[in-house]
Every structure is written in C-alpha cells, then in structure tokens.
Amino acid sequence: MIKPKPLIAEVIRIHEKEPSRYYKVRLDRSERTRPFSDEFISRIRARLDSEWLNTYPEPEPVYEKCAAFLGQPRGRILFNSGSDQSIKSIFETYIEADDTILMHRPGYAMFPVYAKMFGAEAIYQDFDSDLDFDYEGYINRIDSNLRMAVLENPNGFIGVAPPEELLREFVRKCEATGVICVVDEAYFFFHDITAADMIQTHENLIVVRTFSKAMGLAGLRAGYLLSQEENINSLYKVKPMHELNGIALLLIDELLDHTEEIFSFTKETRYCLQYLKDKFAELGIETSKSVANFLAARFGAHFSGEQMSLKLRDKGVLLRRPFREEHLRQWTRIGTAPVEKLDAVLEMSKELLLASH
Incomplete structure (x- = not known):
C-alpha cells in the first residue's frame, strides 16, 4: 500500500453511499427544487x-x-x-x-x-x-x-x-x-x-x-x-x-x-420560506431566522428529528439528519420547495407532535 503524506493521512472524509436522490423531494441539500421552465x-x-x-x-x-x-x-x-x-x-x-x-x-x-x-x-x-x-x-x-x-x-x-x-x-x-x-x-x-x-x-x-x-x-x-x-x-x-x-x-x-429563471425562483423561494416559518410557528416549533432557501427547525424539543427524516424518506421526501454537534442536536435543516411539496413535512410534524403528547 502506498502511504499518503502525514497531513493527508489525518484527514477524515465520509464516503457517501446514499440511495439515488433523483426524482425525489430533495429538502436535504438546499438545491433548487422547482424545475427550470x-x-x-x-x-x-x-x-x-x-x-x-x-x-x-x-x-x-x-x-x-x-x-x-x-x-x-x-x-x-x-x-x-x-x-x-x-x-x-x-x-x-x-x-x-x-x-x-x-x-x-x-x-x-x-x-x-x-x-x-x-x-x-x-x-x-x-x-x-x-x-x-x-x-x-x-x-x-x-x-x-x-x-x-x-x-x-x-x-x-x-x-x-x-x-x-x-x-x-x-x-x-x-x-x-x-x-x-x-x-x-x-x-x-x-x-x-x-x-x-x-x-x-x-x-x-x-x-x-x-x-x-x-x-x-x-x-x-x-x-x-x-x-x-x-x-x-x-x-x-x-x-x-x-x-x-x-x-x-x-x-x-x-x-x-434568461435571468428571469433566477429571479422568479428566488421570489418564489422567499414566499415558500415565509410559508414554512409561519406554519411551524402555528405548530409551536421554533425555527431559525434564515434568509436563505432553507431553515433550521427545533424538532428535538418535541420529537425525534431522526425519526422525522426516516418517516419522510419512506414517502420520497429527503431531509437531513439533526445537526451532529451535541448542543445543536435539537435542530434539523430543511430546504424550501413549492408549497404543495412542503405540506408533507408539515403533516408529518403534526403527526409526531400528537404522538409525543
């Protein structure tokens, strides 16, 4: 075996071996989830x-x-x-x-x-x-x-x-x-x-x-x-x-x-972000003050964020695991998408909230 340089030997990289993410509702990596025209x-x-x-x-x-x-x-x-x-x-x-x-x-x-x-x-x-x-x-x-x-x-x-x-x-x-x-x-x-x-x-x-x-x-x-x-x-x-x-x-x-492809998407994203913030607020779930195309939700204060991700994956909706840092493990990042695709996340949140009470 060829040994790498000592500095490279110390680097830890995680091999990604996930199932295909194509043609799913991808809320896990902050990608564009609305198709181009x-x-x-x-x-x-x-x-x-x-x-x-x-x-x-x-x-x-x-x-x-x-x-x-x-x-x-x-x-x-x-x-x-x-x-x-x-x-x-x-x-x-x-x-x-x-x-x-x-x-x-x-x-x-x-x-x-x-x-x-x-x-x-x-x-x-x-x-x-x-x-x-x-x-x-x-x-x-x-x-x-x-x-x-x-x-x-x-x-x-x-x-x-x-x-x-x-x-x-x-x-x-x-x-x-x-x-x-x-x-x-x-x-x-x-x-x-x-x-x-x-x-x-x-x-x-x-x-x-x-x-x-x-x-x-x-x-x-x-x-x-x-x-x-x-x-x-x-x-x-x-x-x-x-x-x-x-x-x-x-x-x-x-x-x-054709920059209208960019700016129509950013306008829709701002609307979807606010929609998600408002709906989580109605459920009593705290969210971050995000200005991007995602937010962090404090699922862990109510139910398992890991369970949320697993249940949504079964429905073809991809969500990140909770943050790895111990003091942030109550939080999960969620990307935006057209409103109709976000409703699956909100319905699952309601289901898990009911089950936790």
Missing part, C-alpha cells in the same frame, strides 16, 4: 450539439457576460469547479503549514478539511444552542496572529446572516490587521446584502460564490471567486487547465441570457 430546457437542447463535446472549453465569452451581470470588472472574477475548488485554490495560493485560520461552527465542511490538508491550525467560534452567534466577539478575535478569517453570509446550515454593519466591520477589521478575509456568499440572490461592493477598497477581501443555489445549477459543480485583480491573478496560477467544462459554460451562458 420547459422553454429554458428546450433552448439548452437546441444549442447542445457535438461541438460542445468535442471542443475544449472556451470560457472568455461567459466571463464577460457574467461580469456584466454582476456589475464587476472582468479581471475580478475567476471561475472554478464549485465552491470546493474555489476554496481549495485560496488555500493553495495563500495558506502554509502552521498558519492560523478563524472559522465558525457549523460551517461549510471543506474549510476545515483544507485547513488540515495544508497543515493550518483552525480555531473556532460556535453558534449557541439557540442558534445565536456573537458576531462582535468573532470580529474582536481578529488580529495579526491570524492568516485568514472566514465568514458565511449567510450561514450555510442555519441560514442566518450577520447584520450588514457587522459584515462590513468584519471586512474592515481583516483589512486593518493584514488578515485574508474570506466571505462565503453561496446563498447570494436569496440574501442580497453582499461584501462584494467592498472589493475595490479592500485588497484582502475574497468573496466565494456558487452557481448551485439561487442559480439552480448544482449538477454542474460551478462557482466563482471575486477579488481585486492582483489577487485573481495569483489565484489563477493554481487553477486547473480548464476551470469549467464546456457543458457548464453553455448552461451558465444560457441562464445569464
């Missing part, structure tokens, strides 16, 4: 011919179109194969062994994975058992002893976002102390408050985004970084030969020509 799919089929399969990808036209859509100069954008590759490129470019990185928990799993892979020390601040987070305390921990600090805007497990002024104070504090500032905005367009408008004046800021959430293209594994052009040029050095495949570029190009 038939017109959009027809346009994709009309454009897709052998040339897109036979030719190496040509991303520049899509870069230009994406820059115009975002209102950013072309030089501030770098595509990557999903947020995973974007985050890894930050570590490859800037992080060395024994660097210290400030993170929050829960948070996107690949940040601590890459920290371990690159020999960095991760220090954490946790959300409390009521899903509150001390943003001011988090900002106060930023000093020149750190190499990097990470903030999700909003958090990818709980859905809450920092108040706008504290988001901006986080960026300013990183800049003042010489700390790399990474703001993960995977759920941008559901939540429109962004750090991206600070890029021009803050040279340490890197914003991470994805095409998987509000854009609805989770199957493509596509994302992008936003930062000052000099930083993008440094990050470009570690990118793969081709940052996106041709099919991903085709679909992103088409979507940027």
Whole structure:
C-alpha cells in the first residue's frame, strides 16, 4: 500500500453511499427544487450539439457576460469547479503549514478539511444552542496572529446572516490587521446584502460564490471567486487547465441570457420560506431566522428529528439528519420547495407532535 503524506493521512472524509436522490423531494441539500421552465430546457437542447463535446472549453465569452451581470470588472472574477475548488485554490495560493485560520461552527465542511490538508491550525467560534452567534466577539478575535478569517453570509446550515454593519466591520477589521478575509456568499440572490461592493477598497477581501443555489445549477459543480485583480491573478496560477467544462459554460451562458429563471425562483423561494416559518410557528416549533432557501427547525424539543427524516424518506421526501454537534442536536435543516411539496413535512410534524403528547 502506498502511504499518503502525514497531513493527508489525518484527514477524515465520509464516503457517501446514499440511495439515488433523483426524482425525489430533495429538502436535504438546499438545491433548487422547482424545475427550470420547459422553454429554458428546450433552448439548452437546441444549442447542445457535438461541438460542445468535442471542443475544449472556451470560457472568455461567459466571463464577460457574467461580469456584466454582476456589475464587476472582468479581471475580478475567476471561475472554478464549485465552491470546493474555489476554496481549495485560496488555500493553495495563500495558506502554509502552521498558519492560523478563524472559522465558525457549523460551517461549510471543506474549510476545515483544507485547513488540515495544508497543515493550518483552525480555531473556532460556535453558534449557541439557540442558534445565536456573537458576531462582535468573532470580529474582536481578529488580529495579526491570524492568516485568514472566514465568514458565511449567510450561514450555510442555519441560514442566518450577520447584520450588514457587522459584515462590513468584519471586512474592515481583516483589512486593518493584514488578515485574508474570506466571505462565503453561496446563498447570494436569496440574501442580497453582499461584501462584494467592498472589493475595490479592500485588497484582502475574497468573496466565494456558487452557481448551485439561487442559480439552480448544482449538477454542474460551478462557482466563482471575486477579488481585486492582483489577487485573481495569483489565484489563477493554481487553477486547473480548464476551470469549467464546456457543458457548464453553455448552461451558465444560457441562464445569464434568461435571468428571469433566477429571479422568479428566488421570489418564489422567499414566499415558500415565509410559508414554512409561519406554519411551524402555528405548530409551536421554533425555527431559525434564515434568509436563505432553507431553515433550521427545533424538532428535538418535541420529537425525534431522526425519526422525522426516516418517516419522510419512506414517502420520497429527503431531509437531513439533526445537526451532529451535541448542543445543536435539537435542530434539523430543511430546504424550501413549492408549497404543495412542503405540506408533507408539515403533516408529518403534526403527526409526531400528537404522538409525543
């Protein structure tokens, strides 16, 4: 057996061996659960011919179109194969062994994975058992002893976002102390408050985004970084030969020509999120103050969240298990979907509430 490097040997990754998730009500991973319009799919089929399969990808036209859509100069954008590759490129470019990185928990799993892979020390601040987070305390921990600090805007497990002024104070504090500032905005367009408008004046800021959430293209594994052009040029050095495949570029190009597919979906999602919050409130079930396309519900205060997930799976509705952190185990994350698909969750909640009394 070939032994890996010691740092890699210490990394723990869980093998996913789940049954197929296709053609089910997928409330477990915050994906788009409303289909794209038939017109959009027809346009994709009309454009897709052998040339897109036979030719190496040509991303520049899509870069230009994406820059115009975002209102950013072309030089501030770098595509990557999903947020995973974007985050890894930050570590490859800037992080060395024994660097210290400030993170929050829960948070996107690949940040601590890459920290371990690159020999960095991760220090954490946790959300409390009521899903509150001390943003001011988090900002106060930023000093020149750190190499990097990470903030999700909003958090990818709980859905809450920092108040706008504290988001901006986080960026300013990183800049003042010489700390790399990474703001993960995977759920941008559901939540429109962004750090991206600070890029021009803050040279340490890197914003991470994805095409998987509000854009609805989770199957493509596509994302992008936003930062000052000099930083993008440094990050470009570690990118793969081709940052996106041709099919991903085709679909992103088409979507940027028909942005009503994005904004009609985000509008519906906001309605469905509020519907879910209101219905859980009627049942006496506490939920997080999410601004994304999911929320966390405190099932564990009334019944087993694990039981809820298992019962819904039998009905073709996929739900995450409760959070792994002991102090958060009462909470379960639930994605939004069209209202008629959410009713199965609400009916099961009523059933389990009755059984618990």
